Amino acid sequence: MSGPKESAASLLEVHDLSVHFGEAQRARWSWWHTERSLLRAVDGVSLSVGKGEIVGLVGESGSGKTTLGRAILGMYPIAGGEVLFAGSDVSRMSRNDRRLLRRRMQMIPQDAAASLSPRFSVSQLLTEAYDISGTAPAARKPTSELLSMVELGHEHANKYPHELSGGQARRVSIARALAMGPDFIVADEPTAGLDVSAVATIVNLLMRLRTDLGLSYLVITHDLQVVAYLADVIAVMYLGKIVEIGRAEDIIDSPKHPYTRSLLHSISGRAAAERAMFELKGEVPNPLTPPSGCRFHPRCSFARPLCRTQEPLRTECGKNHETACHFWNKIEATLDPANGRINSKENTP
Amino acid sequence: MSVFTITGGKTRSANAGTVRRLLRNSGGKFGLLVVLVLVVLFVFGPQLAPFGSAQQDIASRLQGPSFKHLLGTDHLGRDLLSRLIVGVRIELLVAIPSVLGALVLGLLLGLPAGYFGGAVDAAIVVILDALHALPTVVLALTLLALLGNSLGNVIFVMAISLAPSFARVARASVFSVRHSAYVEAERFLGASNGRILLLHILPNIIPPLLLLVAMSLPTAIAVETGLSFLGLGVRPPTPSWGVILADGFARVRTAPWAVLWTCLALAITTLGCTLLGETLRDILDPKRIGDQQ
Amino acid sequence: MTTQPILSVEALTTNYRADGMSLRGIKDISFDLKRGEILGIVGESGSGKSTLSFAISRLLPENAQIESGQIEFSGLDLTIASPKEMRRLRGDKIAMVFQDPLSSLHPCLTIGRQMVDALRAHNSGSRKEYQNLAADMLARVGIGNTGQRLRQYPHELSGGMRQRVMIAIALLLRPDLLIADEPTSALDVSLQGQIIGLLAGFREKLGTSVLIISHDLTVISSAADFVLVMYAGESMELANAEEIFRHPLHPYTQSLISVMPDRRLRGKPLPTIPGRVPSAHETIVGCAFAGRCPQTRHVCSAERPQFSAVGLSRVRCHIYDPQSGWLFDTEAEKPAAAR
Numbered sequence: 001m002s003g004p005k006e007s008a009a010s011l012l013e014v015h016d017l018s019v020h021f022g023e024a025q026r027a028r029w030s031w032w033h034t035e036r037s038l039l040r041a042v043d044g045v046s047l048s049v050g051k052g053e054i055v056g057l058v059g060e061s062g063s064g065k066t067t068l069g070r071a072i073l074g075m076y077p078i079a080g081g082e083v084l085f086a087g088s089d090v091s092r093m094s095r096n097d098r099r100l101l102r103r104r105m106q107m108i109p110q111d112a113a114a115s116l117s118p119r120f121s122v123s124q125l126l127t128e129a130y131d132i133s134g135t136a137p138a139a140r141k142p143t144s145e146l147l148s149m150v151e152l153g154h155e156h157a158n159k160y161p162h163e164l165s166g167g168q169a170r171r172v173s174i175a176r177a178l179a180m181g182p183d184f185i186v187a188d189e190p191t192a193g194l195d196v197s198a199v200a201t202i203v204n205l206l207m208r209l210r211t212d213l214g215l216s217y218l219v220i221t222h223d224l225q226v227v228a229y230l231a232d233v234i235a236v237m238y239l240g241k242i243v244e245i246g247r248a249e250d251i252i253d254s255p256k257h258p259y260t261r262s263l264l265h266s267i268s269g270r271a272a273a274e275r276a277m278f279e280l281k282g283e284v285p286n287p288l289t290p291p292s293g294c295r296f297h298p299r300c301s302f303a304r305p306l307c308r309t310q311e312p313l314r315t316e317c318g319k320n321h322e323t324a325c326h327f328w329n330k331i332e333a334t335l336d337p338a339n340g341r342i343n344s345k346e347n348t349p
Numbered sequence: 350m351s352v353f354t355i356t357g358g359k360t361r362s363a364n365a366g367t368v369r370r371l372l373r374n375s376g377g378k379f380g381l382l383v384v385l386v387l388v389v390l391f392v393f394g395p396q397l398a399p400f401g402s403a404q405q406d407i408a409s410r411l412q413g414p415s416f417k418h419l420l421g422t423d424h425l426g427r428d429l430l431s432r433l434i435v436g437v438r439i440e441l442l443v444a445i446p447s448v449l450g451a452l453v454l455g456l457l458l459g460l461p462a463g464y465f466g467g468a469v470d471a472a473i474v475v476i477l478d479a480l481h482a483l484p485t486v487v488l489a490l491t492l493l494a495l496l497g498n499s500l501g502n503v504i505f506v507m508a509i510s511l512a513p514s515f516a517r518v519a520r521a522s523v524f525s526v527r528h529s530a531y532v533e534a535e536r537f538l539g540a541s542n543g544r545i546l547l548l549h550i551l552p553n554i555i556p557p558l559l560l561l562v563a564m565s566l567p568t569a570i571a572v573e574t575g576l577s578f579l580g581l582g583v584r585p586p587t588p589s590w591g592v593i594l595a596d597g598f599a600r601v602r603t604a605p606w607a608v609l610w611t612c613l614a615l616a617i618t619t620l621g622c623t624l625l626g627e628t629l630r631d632i633l634d635p636k637r638i639g640d641q642q
Numbered sequence: 643m644t645t646q647p648i649l650s651v652e653a654l655t656t657n658y659r660a661d662g663m664s665l666r667g668i669k670d671i672s673f674d675l676k677r678g679e680i681l682g683i684v685g686e687s688g689s690g691k692s693t694l695s696f697a698i699s700r701l702l703p704e705n706a707q708i709e710s711g712q713i714e715f716s717g718l719d720l721t722i723a724s725p726k727e728m729r730r731l732r733g734d735k736i737a738m739v740f741q742d743p744l745s746s747l748h749p750c751l752t753i754g755r756q757m758v759d760a761l762r763a764h765n766s767g768s769r770k771e772y773q774n775l776a777a778d779m780l781a782r783v784g785i786g787n788t789g790q791r792l793r794q795y796p797h798e799l800s801g802g803m804r805q806r807v808m809i810a811i812a813l814l815l816r817p818d819l820l821i822a823d824e825p826t827s828a829l830d831v832s833l834q835g836q837i838i839g840l841l842a843g844f845r846e847k848l849g850t851s852v853l854i855i856s857h858d859l860t861v862i863s864s865a866a867d868f869v870l871v872m873y874a875g876e877s878m879e880l881a882n883a884e885e886i887f888r889h890p891l892h893p894y895t896q897s898l899i900s901v902m903p904d905r906r907l908r909g910k911p912l913p914t915i916p917g918r919v920p921s922a923h924e925t926i927v928g929c930a931f932a933g934r935c936p937q938t939r940h941v942c943s944a945e946r947p948q949f950s951a952v953g954l955s956r957v958r959c960h961i962y963d964p965q966s967g968w969l970f971d972t973e974a975e976k977p978a979a980a981r
Contacts, residue, residue: 060830060831060832060833061801061830073537075536075537099539102537102538102539107534107537109530109533109534109537110530111530114529114530114531115530115531115533115534116531116534117531117534117535117548117549117553118531118553119549119552119553120548120549128535128538128540129538132538132539132540132541132544133539166687173534176534176538195686195687195857196686196857196858196859196898196901196902197686197897197898197901197914197915199901199902199903200901200902200903200912200913200914200915201914203903203912204911204912204914207911208911222830222831223903224831225860225902225903225904225905226903228903228905229903229904229905229907229908229912230903248905248908252905262832263831263832279832279835279836279839280832280835280836283800283802283803283833284830
């Protein structure tokens with residue numbers, strides 16, 4: 001079970017990765033009786049990111065997408081599986097090697113404004129990575145160069161984080177990630193909370209940096225419009241598992257998993273009758289007690305008894321396209337192919 | 350410690366805007382005035398005092414306020430105003446090192462407790478609770494009795510007894526920021542714990558500590574006064590406020606002036622320091638700067 | 643549906659004081675909201691959309707004030723209503739739902755207690771009666787197991803559940819007007835649809851008029867009957883929700899729609915809006931969007947355009963001005979930007 005795009009050009013390969021949190025303690029019956037329960041935030045996930053590729057990771061909150069991104073960067077201990085970056089196993093690396101690898105793998109954190117140390121000026125924030133790693137002055141990119149890489153003027157160098165707009169803060173954290181000259185960037189919700197016009201400029205910036213610097217991205221987002229525009233490969237996560245992965249066109253134009261279909265429906269204004277079939281009912285269940293069998297079955301309008309008992313495996317459902325659903329081909333057959341096609345073409349002008 | 354070479358802690362605090370914003374607030378204005386007066390008296394007290402602090406005039410002893418002696422005289426006919434003014438230097442010489450010592454001790458205990466949590470935190474909290482369980486004066490009395498009575502020991506004892514509150518505030522403040530997004534971002538960059546604590550956490554927990562410094566100064570003065578009053582702090586004839594109070598207290602029924610003026614001086618000092626501290630805390634918080642505009 | 647508007651805002655202008663200056667808030671906003679209608683207000687940050695909602699509910703911050711204009715709500719001018727009258731109106735006739743339900747719910751009181759308290763503040767009845775009303779309303783917003791939910795505290799509920807509770811509390815007193823400020827921004831995509839559907843459903847069942855404020859044109863257009871597009875404190879376009887997506891008239895609305903990431907543009911850069919929103923310190927002489935508009939002409943920065951009717955919509959743009967507009971101009975005169 002591995003990502004569909006497994007090739008020699010892969011920069012990052014994740015095999016059967018699991019991340020567990022054991023700290024969660026729940027009170028049952030009374031406050032002195034607590035029970036340790038295991039939170040399987042990421043449960044057997046495989047995917048790969050090729051050189052210069054953009055992989056979009058989508059899912060609702062609680063799907064484990066942020067945890068997966070952070071585990072890839074070595075920020076969380078791994079419970080099982082492996083993360084291979086340029087052929088070397090990140091999870092079994094010595095501390096020193098991992099520190100060296102940090103130069104090649106960087107992160108654009110979730111809440112950009114809050115992730116900039118409030119008493120540091122922009123120029124201090126930008127030189128920080130160099131100070132920490134002890135980079136020689138000759139190897140440092142000047143602040144003005146870093147700022148111009150993210151299309152910010154030099155006058156921002158002396159500003160403090162609270163003086164920046166949302167889009168500017170986002171650019172500064174991108175510049176911070178670029179300082180070490182990485183090959184691969186995990187961008188966690190790079191456009192969340194921004195104005196519509198700022199979203200477009202940030203998305204353009206990410207695309208331009210990929211072309212100019214040959215970067216690869218793992219873009220974690222809940223914004224399907226952004227991911228449909230930006231990503232080469234889309235992976236859909238639900239409760240710690242990847243339920244569908246494939247080329248962006250395939251996922252958007254012919255989604256196979258009922259969950260993917262529902263997600264795409266939420267961004268397209270379709271006829272009410274059709275929307276009702278795919279509308280996601282209820283909320284993501286508590287990840288501490290995931291449903292048995294297929295984790296999506298309580299919210300799936302196509303669920304059969306089998307779904308309750310047996311967990312579906314990821315199977316090929318097209319070229320470079322995998323889904324974890326027992327009945328994906330039956331669902332496709334029942335729906336008129338023309339109706340089953342869900343895309344955003346009709347609703348946008 | 351070459352890791353800490355960059356100019357981390359530079360904040361907006363050192364600009365003229367701070368003073369302007371301080372003066373816009375009436376509480377801050379009063380606090381600043383009180384502290385400025387204290388500073389002037391600290392530096393120039395002996396020169397400004399109309400009489401020598403030990404200059405006796407037995408003929409005019411235990412007098413009420415008059416044009417010659419604005420606040421009256423004590424049982425040896427010494428000018429109370431002069432004694433109070435000269436006393437400022439003694440008070441601050443004891444109080445400032447005590448509070449700064451307490452701040453350093455508190456940070457040494459509070460920063461690691463809040464940052465590392467777990468066993469480190471549990472151990473430090475036990476120490477703090479033990480210190481806190483003893484009343485300040487009892488603790489001070491015990492330590493002074495053990496160590497002997499000298500100015501250095503008084504300062505040391507007061508630093509120890511004031512340190513738990515600093516440690517508590519530091520610990521709680523670190524708690525609230527240690528999982529913040531920027532601390533996590535720094536950790537991802539590979540910053541060491543020391544760097545994160547000193548450059549990223551410490552500057553952001555300064556405002557509440559600053560308030561505590563300002564509020565602790567009058568506490569330190571009051572404790573020092575108390576110790577001197579009990580004869581354990583500064584010894585007569587050095588005119589510390591505690592000594593003046595002790596002298597005055599013996600004759601409070603016939604000549605209440607000494608006690609009255611000393612208590613008033615203590616009250617004004619406390620109020621001024623607290624108001625200044627509160628205003629400074631609000632002004633120095635980078636997030637509140639926007640609100641005030 | 644009656645034709646009499648329940649809320650009629652006329653030339654509403656606010657300002658606020660900062661740094662000893664009087665700064666521009668919202669300027670000359672007018673619209674009508676009929677019973678059972680949903681009006682969406684869209685704008686980027688700083689467009690004044692929240693100021694508008696605060697002005698209507700008279701909850702403007704202390705340094706802001708209504709400068710001129712009228713807010714007529716079922717025959718009462720809210721701009722001159724006393725604070726006491728406003729307190730009675732809010733919660734009873736006008737209800738509000740905010741972006742972050744956790745900060746609007748009391749953390750130490752159970753959901754049931756908060757709902758009963760809301761009812762008691764404006765009615766007289768028995769506790770039992772209120773409990774039933776509260777349970778009934780929770781069921782209506784799609785919360786099952788109401789008996790248990792009423793005994794729970796806000797932190798025991800998930801984000802989507804809390805937002806439902808907020809809506810349930812807001813609707814308890816059957817308000818005539820519900821103001822929802824970014825009601826879905828903190829929620830997942832799948833929940834956004836559910837919450838919007840809920841608001842739309844109550845309009846039909848209870849005849850509540852709804853004012854939805856959002857930065858997200860997609861959310862707005864799926865829920866609202868009409869959309870008011872705001873920019874730099876001014877109303878730019880007011881149109882039917884379907885129409886505004888299909889045929890946006892104002893260049894700003896057109897830009898807003900064009901910058902949304904569209905997968906058909908994959909591989910090509912997305913269009914952007916150059917420049918920035920004018921700050922509150924700048925005085926705007928002509929059209930607020932003139933500096934960023936791709937079709938700007940000299941008249942745009944010199945003269946303020948009227949909010950004139952074009953078909954069923956209203957647009958504040960010189961292009962559509964009945965006298966000077968160049969909507970039907972020949973090719974001879976090109977926009978300034980093209981030259």
